[in-house]
Amino acid sequence: xxxxxxxxxxxxxxxxxAAWFGLLAALLLLAQTLGSFAKGxxxxxxxxxxxxxxxxxxxxxSTTVAGRGGPNPIVxxxxxxxxFFRDFRDRQxxxxxxxxxxxxxxxFVISEDGYIVTNNHVIESADEILIEFFPGEGQPAEELxxxxxxxxxxxxxxxxxxxxxxxxxxxxxxxxxxxRVGDWVLAMGNPMGQGFSVxxxxxxxxxxxxxxxxxxxxxxxxxxxxxxxxxxxxxxDGQVIGVNTAILSPNGGSIGIGFSMASNVVLKVVDQLKxxxxxRRGWLGVRIQDVxxxxxxxxxxxxxTRGVMVTDVPDGPAKEAxxxxxxxxxxxxxxxxxxTRGLVRTVANTDVGKSVRVVVLRDGKTQTLKVTLGxxxxxxxxxxxxxxxxxxxxxxxxxxxxxxxxxxxxxxELELDARIEGMVVVxxxxxxxxxxxxxxxxxxxxxxxxxxxxxxADLQARIDEAKEAGRKSLxxxxxxxxxxxxxxxxxxx
Numbered sequence: 001x002x003x004x005x006x007x008x009x010x011x012x013x014x015x016x017x018a019a020w021f022g023l024l025a026a027l028l029l030l031a032q033t034l035g036s037f038a039k040g041x042x043x044x045x046x047x048x049x050x051x052x053x054x055x056x057x058x059x060x061x062s063t064t065v066a067g068r069g070g071p072n073p074i075v076x077x078x079x080x081x082x083x084f085f086r087d088f089r090d091r092q093x094x095x096x097x098x099x100x101x102x103x104x105x106x107x108f109v110i111s112e113d114g115y116i117v118t119n120n121h122v123i124e125s126a127d128e129i130l131i132e133f134f135p136g137e138g139q140p141a142e143e144l145x146x147x148x149x150x151x152x153x154x155x156x157x158x159x160x161x162x163x164x165x166x167x168x169x170x171x172x173x174x175x176x177x178x179x180r181v182g183d184w185v186l187a188m189g190n191p192m193g194q195g196f197s198v199x200x201x202x203x204x205x206x207x208x209x210x211x212x213x214x215x216x217x218x219x220x221x222x223x224x225x226x227x228x229x230x231x232x233x234x235x236x237d238g239q240v241i242g243v244n245t246a247i248l249s250p251n252g253g254s255i256g257i258g259f260s261m262a263s264n265v266v267l268k269v270v271d272q273l274k275x276x277x278x279x280r281r282g283w284l285g286v287r288i289q290d291v292x293x294x295x296x297x298x299x300x301x302x303x304x305t306r307g308v309m310v311t312d313v314p315d316g317p318a319k320e321a322x323x324x325x326x327x328x329x330x331x332x333x334x335x336x337x338x339x340t341r342g343l344v345r346t347v348a349n350t351d352v353g354k355s356v357r358v359v360v361l362r363d364g365k366t367q368t369l370k371v372t373l374g375x376x377x378x379x380x381x382x383x384x385x386x387x388x389x390x391x392x393x394x395x396x397x398x399x400x401x402x403x404x405x406x407x408x409x410x411x412x413e414l415e416l417d418a419r420i421e422g423m424v425v426v427x428x429x430x431x432x433x434x435x436x437x438x439x440x441x442x443x444x445x446x447x448x449x450x451x452x453x454x455x456x457a458d459l460q461a462r463i464d465e466a467k468e469a470g471r472k473s474l475x476x477x478x479x480x481x482x483x484x485x486x487x488x489x490x491x492x493x
Contacts, residue, residue: 042236045186045198045200048186048234048236048238049186049188049198051238052171052186052188052232052234052238053134053188053196053198054133054134054169055108055109055110055168055169055170055171055232056106056107056108056109056134056188056189056196056231056232057106057107057108057109057116057131057132057133057134058104058105058106058107058131058132058189058190058195058196059104059105059106059107059118059122059123059129059130059131059132059146059190059230060103060104060129060130060132060143061103061104061105061122061123061126061127061128061129061130062103062126062127062128062130063103063125063126063127103122103126104190104193104227105118105119105122105123105189105190105227105229105230105231106118106122106188106189106190106227106228106229106230106231106232106244107122107131107160107230107231108170108171108188108231108232108240109168109169109170109171110170110171110172110173110240110270111168111170112167112168112169112170113167113168114144114161114162114163114164114168115149115159115160115161115270115274116131116146116159116160116161116162117157117158117159117160117230117232117243117266117270118157118158118160118229118230118243119156119157119158119229119230119243119245120151120152120153120156120157120158121156121229122158122229122230123148123151123158123160124151124153124158128145129145129146129147129148129160130143130144130145130146131143131144131145131146131160131162133168134196144162144163144164145162146160146161146162147160147161147162148160149161149273149274149277150272150273150274150276150277150278150279151273152269152273152278152279154213154214154279155214155215155261155265155266155269156245156261157243157261157266157269157270157273158230158273159270159273159274171232171234171238171239171240172239172240173239173240173241173263173266173267174235174237174239174240174241174263175241175263175264176216176218176241176242176262176263176264176265177262177264179203179206179218179235179241180203180206181202181203181204181205181206182202182203183202183203183235183236184200184201184202184235184236185200185201185202185203185218185220185222185233185234185235185236185241185242186198186199186200186222186233186234186236187199187200187201187220187222187223187224187228187231187232187233187234187244187258187260188231188232188234189224189227189228189229189230189231189232189244190227190228190231191223191224191225191226191227191228192225192226192227193227194227199222199223199224200222201220201221201222201223201256202220202221202222203218203219203220204219204220204221204256204257205218205219206218206219206262208259209341210246210259213341213344213345213348214265214281214344214345214348215261216261216262216264216265216345217242217245217246217259217260217261217262218233218241218242218259218260218261218262219257219258219259220233220242220258220259220260221256221257221258222258223254223256223258224244224247224254224258224260225247225253225254228244228258229244229245229246230243230244230245231243231244232244233260239263240263240266241260241262241263242260242261242262242263242266243260243261243263243266244258244259244260245259245260245261246258246259247259268349278377279377280352280375280377281347281348281349281352281375281376281377282347282348282349282350282351282352282354282373282374282375282376283316283317283347283352283373283374283375283376283378283379284316284317284318284332284343284347284358284371284373285313285314285315285316285317285318285319285374285379286310286311286312286313286314286316286318286323286329287310287311287312287313287314287483287484288308288309288310288311288329288340288343289308289309289311289340289485289486290305290308290309290339290340291305291306291307291308291309291328292305292488293305294473294488294490295309295473295475295486295488297471297472297473297488298449298466298471298472298473298474298475298488299328299361299364299475300363300364300469301361301363301364301365301366302328302361306330306336306337306338307328307329307330307337307338307361308328308329308337308339308340308343309326309327309328309486310323310324310325310326310327310328310329310360311325311477311484311485311486312325312484313325316374316379317371317372317373317374318358318369318371320371320372321358321369321370321371321372322369323358323360323369323371324362325447325450325477325484326362326447326450326475326477326486327360327361327362328360328361328362329343329358329359329360330359330360330361330366331357331358331359332346332347332356332358332359333346333350333354333356333357333358334357347373348376350373351373352373352374352375353372353373354372354373355370355371355372355373356370356371356372356373357369357370357371358370358371363450395426395456396423396456396459396460398459398460398463399432399433399434399463399489399491400428400429400431400432400433400434400435401425401427401428401429401432401434401439402425402426402427402428403423403424403425403426403445403456403459404423404424404426405422405423405424405455405456406420406421406422406423406424406444410424414442414444416444416482417482420444420446420479421446421452421453421454422444422445422446422447422452422453422479423444423445423453423456423459424442424443424444424445425439425440425441425442425443425444425445426441427441428440428441433489433490434489437487437488437489438487439478439487439489440480442480443478443479443480444478444479444480445459445476445477445478446477446478446479446484447475447476447477448462448463448474448475448476448477449462449465449466449474449475450475450477462474463491466491467491471491472490472491473488473489473490473491474488474489474491475487475488475489476488476489
């Protein structure tokens with residue numbers, strides 16, 4: 001019995017043996033599946049680091065800083081101790097003589113003939129820029145002096161150029177739009193001036209905006225510290241998908257929240273800097289604001305908060321094409337418009353001089369305008385569109401607002417252009433919806449229901465029309481310190 005049992009175990013039943021083979025096959029399939037999920041998370045980043053590190057550089061800048069000069073702040077002029085303290089300050093390096101200040105940063109080579117990308121704030125105001133290459137075979141043995149090809153403060157990108165005796169190792173840009181939250185990334189640079197360093201992490205978030213109009217940052221938990229600025233953020237194919245620019249930190253060190261300007265923004269800037277030495281962004285020529293839910297109630301034909309509201313149309317491409325204040329831009333050059341940030345970036349990335357189709361909502365119907373874009377850099381100080389003068393001054397109280405028609409005296413007091421017409425907010429009931437919407441004394445209401453206000457009766461007429469149409473809100477165009485914005489004010493019962 002015992003032998004038979006052992007024999008049975010050593011020679012399993014054919015059915016049992018088939019079951020074991022089936023289980024083994026399933027385990028192999030599971031291993032392959034897990035391996036596919038683990039793709040992009042190698043046991044080591046060493047091979048990748050070896051491949052791309054020769055293109056990463058350290059940047060050292062030096063700047064002449066003027067002496068503080070002026071009278072000695074420690075002792076009064078004429079004091080017998082004045083000369084003593086002046087000598088003491090000079091010995092400590094705080095005299096009137098110019099001083100040299102140094103700074104450190106990072107960058108990366110993008111072509112074998114020596115073009116280098118870094119942050120603008122790394123090299124801004126520098127008198128001398130030195131490039132130190134990662135030591136390795138075929139790399140320059142000494143530091144090379146770089147010259148500035150061009151800079152773009154708006155995206156904090158700078159393009160440099162060095163002259164080397166041999167072709168330089170370089171890296172290419174990848175498509176940042178393909179990066180997903182959770183993808184592995186590798187950051188390289190010169191943190192804290194400690195020399196070449198590598199850190200790994202993942203994409204924590206995308207499409208972050210910090211403060212600029214053209215921001216498109218990739219957020220990562222790969223360690224980024226001071227000195228990493230201008231260094232590359234790589235994907236697992238060794239392509240640059242971001243330029244390390246900023247960190248969020250209470251203590252100046254990495255806490256796992258770093259920001260890299262997306263490569264698709266950087267590449268556009270770099271191409272323009274290389275060709276022109278400056279940026280050339282498209283310009284539509286409008287002032288805009290996001291569409292809010294209460295505006296949807298006040299606008300005929302608008303079903304949701306998509307698109308952007310045109311608050312002003314100064315002289316420029318949009319005005320020449322027939323765009324009007326109060327239009328809602330729904331589509332630009334074949335792309336749906338979601339919000340102001342998206343439209344600004346899309347327009348800026350469109351070539352100057354290109355004719356584009358812009359779909360707007362006006363009076364409840366869509367219209368297509370053909371606009372030839374201007375250049376943003378040449379139009380930053382555009383003058384608002386002209387408006388006609390008012391006829392007379394009257395007072396009115398409506399919707400929690402005390403209003404008065406504009407006159408010359410009020411224009412002088414509020415420092416308004418003589419062409420502005422409308423009604424001045426004299427007072428606001430703090431318990432009213434108008435106060436909650438942000439209206440304050442000194443605001444000027446120039447339109448109601450997308451029609452100009454030339455008399456007090458116009459406002460009441462717009463209210464009556466909105467109520468008859470079954471609308472719950474009235475759209476007001478309000479100017480404060482010259483800047484226009486739309487406010488949808490509830491009408492009540």
